[in-house]
Amino acid sequence: MIDFQQLANPRVRRLQPYQPGKPIETVAREYGVSDIIKLASNESPWGASPQAITAATNILQNIEFYPDGDAHQLKLTLAKHLCIDSNRLTLGNGSDEVLSMIVRAFVKPGQDIIISEYAFSTFAIIANANHANPVIVKSKHWGHDLTAMAQAVTDNTGLIFIANPNNPTGTYNTQQELQELMAAIKPHVLVVVDEAYYEYCNTMPSYPQTITLQQHYPNMITTRTFSKAYALAGLRLGYSISHPEVASIVNRLRLPFNINSCAQAAAVAALQDQTHIEQVVRITQTNKDSFYHMLQQLGLSYIPSSANFVTVDFGDAAQTICEQLLQHGIIVRPLLPYQMPQHLRITIGTEQQMERLKKTLIKLLPQH
Numbered sequence: 579m580i581d582f583q584q585l586a587n588p589r590v591r592r593l594q595p596y597q598p599g600k601p602i603e604t605v606a607r608e609y610g611v612s613d614i615i616k617l618a619s620n621e622s623p624w625g626a627s628p629q630a631i632t633a634a635t636n637i638l639q640n641i642e643f644y645p646d647g648d649a650h651q652l653k654l655t656l657a658k659h660l661c662i663d664s665n666r667l668t669l670g671n672g673s674d675e676v677l678s679m680i681v682r683a684f685v686k687p688g689q690d691i692i693i694s695e696y697a698f699s700t701f702a703i704i705a706n707a708n709h710a711n712p713v714i715v716k717s718k719h720w721g722h723d724l725t726a727m728a729q730a731v732t733d734n735t736g737l738i739f740i741a742n743p744n745n746p747t748g749t750y751n752t753q754q755e756l757q758e759l760m761a762a763i764k765p766h767v768l769v770v771v772d773e774a775y776y777e778y779c780n781t782m783p784s785y786p787q788t789i790t791l792q793q794h795y796p797n798m799i800t801t802r803t804f805s806k807a808y809a810l811a812g813l814r815l816g817y818s819i820s821h822p823e824v825a826s827i828v829n830r831l832r833l834p835f836n837i838n839s840c841a842q843a844a845a846v847a848a849l850q851d852q853t854h855i856e857q858v859v860r861i862t863q864t865n866k867d868s869f870y871h872m873l874q875q876l877g878l879s880y881i882p883s884s885a886n887f888v889t890v891d892f893g894d895a896a897q898t899i900c901e902q903l904l905q906h907g908i909i910v911r912p913l914l915p916y917q918m919p920q921h922l923r924i925t926i927g928t929e930q931q932m933e934r935l936k937k938t939l940i941k942l943l944p945q946h
């Protein structure tokens with residue numbers, strides 16, 4: 579008998595796999611309900627740009643061919659959209675892959691990676707999987723305490739992960755806070771700013787302009803994704819913006835053809851349809867404001883969010899409410915893996931979906 583647990587890398591043995599939101603099919607099967615709405619994974623209920631879907635569909639005629647391993651057209655289009663040189667871009671199979679490649683490229687076994695309490699859980703998985711030590715710094719009002727994170731830096735620190743905005747709390751750090759952190763730390767510590775929700779919050783005046791900050795701080799790396807506002811989560815495409823040399827080093831680890839041809843074509847078309855993104859961002863904000871209002875009416879407190887989800891405090895009833903919502907065909911995200919048992923994370927859906935959520939919550943919370 580082989581003891582595979584013993585055979586496994588000690589760090590891997592201790593890992594808990596990432597727990598994604600329940601897929602619609604799973605809930606349909608387990609609960610015998612239909613007409614399910616998923617407000618659990620911060621996906622866009624408005625879907626991708628129709629042009630992106632057409633582009634991806636057309637590519638299916640030619641899928642016997644390998645994709646362009648260099649994703650030339652996509653990189654050119656993306657660089658133009660961001661007003662940067664394309665040699666600062668690294669593409670990944672989701673931004674998750676980019677985060678992982680950055681750690682593999684730069685963090686040595688046994689080095690520390692500084693992560694905030696309540697930060698996106700993939701950070702700790704990536705750290706452990708790559709033989710680094712996650713060092714967890716206490717949060718401030720559910721958000722990243724960048725002063726404390728800067729103070730946590732030692733000679734053994736390889737990298738700092740900052741999710742801005744953070745998932746699952748929706749909190750964000752300002753340009754000023756980020757600048758102070760960068761000024762306080764040594765330049766050999768890499769700072770990765772995960773901006774998965776960038777499109778939803780970049781117009782806030784205090785939101786950091788990391789591409790510009792990188793000119794002063796070449797140890798800063800920004801990651802973004804096509805999974806959220808661009809609604810291409812199923813195609814898996816994310817990227818980083820960094821110093822060209824960082825990009826060139828990370829690129830050595832990139833497996834050939836990590837970006838499939840549908841993703842490349844869809845992303846080019848999606849970037850050319852900014853009207854779609856603007857509409858999505860606008861309606862999300864409107865629906866988020868209505869949702870805040872509804873939560874206030876229901877007497878529920880929540881963490882104000884700069885992204886397309888809101889994390890709501892249901893107190894001791896949270897897990898029961900989560901289960902009852904599933905029975906009513908509404909999937910939200912429990913936050914037990916984040917040690918936030920009283921909170922549920924709810925993605926902003928369409929007006930109709932939010933109305934149904936409201937009606938169901940009124941039924942489930944009898945005191946209102």
Ligand SMILES: *Cc1c(COP(=O)(O)O)cnc(C)c1O
Pocket residue numbers: 620671672673674675698741743744745772774802803804805811814815816
């Ligand atoms: C969703 C999310 C991502 C992952 O995005 P992919 O590009 O789909 O891998 C990264 N970071 C945060 C904070 C997220 O919420």
